Amino acid sequence: MRNRYLDLLRLLAIVRVVVYHVTGWASLTLLFPAMSVMFALAGSLMATSLLRSGPPAVGRRLRRLLPSLWVVAAIFVPAMLLTGLPLTPGVLLWLFPVADPPANYWGALALSPIWYLRDYLWFVLASPIAIWLFRRFPVPTLLAPYCLLLAIEMGIYPNAPVVLREFGLYFGAWLLGFAHQSGMLRRMTNRVLVPTVLVLAALGGAWILANPGPRGYDLNDNPLGNALWSAAFILVALGRAPASAQWVDRNALFGRIVTVFNRRALTVYLWHMAFVVLLTPLVDVVGWSHQDPLGLAIRVALVFLLVGLVTALVGWVEDVAAGRPPELIPGGRRTSGRTVDADRSAGPPSAEGPQRREEEVPGQRDPISAR
Structure with a gap:
């Protein structure tokens, strides 16, 4: 049976990402470090798949991950080619993004969430070796990404490749997902867990306060603070x-919403930033300022509405990729009065996030990557 608590965490992470990208509120990254939570949930699911199926789980995970990206590429890549993107071999990275695929001036922002798939892909490929190491040397394996990130941030390893930087920043969260799956986190007594949490939060918080970024205390501008606070x-x-958390399903509507967001998490994540960019001109046309609560609320609602429409059109690709019968709105099939949840290892990607950290909020500052 699925743990609906984890499904709820994924829902909160996705909603937080979208709201952050519309509002640009840096405080949201501190209140809920969604990208790290998403990687932790994905790591837990990946560990389960590897322990059940072994290395073939890698192929199955990629099969679930890539088709939704190909749908996005089939629509946006031709549009970018017609608006100035050179046709080079790099365009093939839209099929298998082991590096950032090329984009033109508007596509770079609208499609900036692709960084998440890039990292996710690398983490999946590394997982068979990582879980072998974790099962034999759990604590050193958990510490390795944080030590790598510390070396990079302290200048001990300058000019590290992007992939290694991302391993340092987010692979620790992925491995904490391994620790969750193995029961290691649950077995930690409060005498160990509480001091560990307090030390990590204090170190991360102090580093963030001492090293504010261009957006203030935004985790996406502070890799080391991000990693420690998120841990x-x-x-x-x-x-x-x-x-x-079976109480999630006590209200049928809320339970259905949780199911829909979990089954369509990848579609929501890949498409939402394009609508954030599309709606940004409304700020000038309608006169909504970025501090206007009503204007922000309307923009958030419109983004979710547009994402809902595109999800109804192409979200079924996630069902096909997972080997489920395609559904327009997931969670509607019932057997013996109970909803059938065939997504035993769901999770897109399930959380926030542009090429460096979160997606820039258009019209507020210079674009950097989406997180």
């Missing part, structure tokens, strides 16, 4: 996760 958050969120 503390994940230790609490997963270390004390309930075995289940």
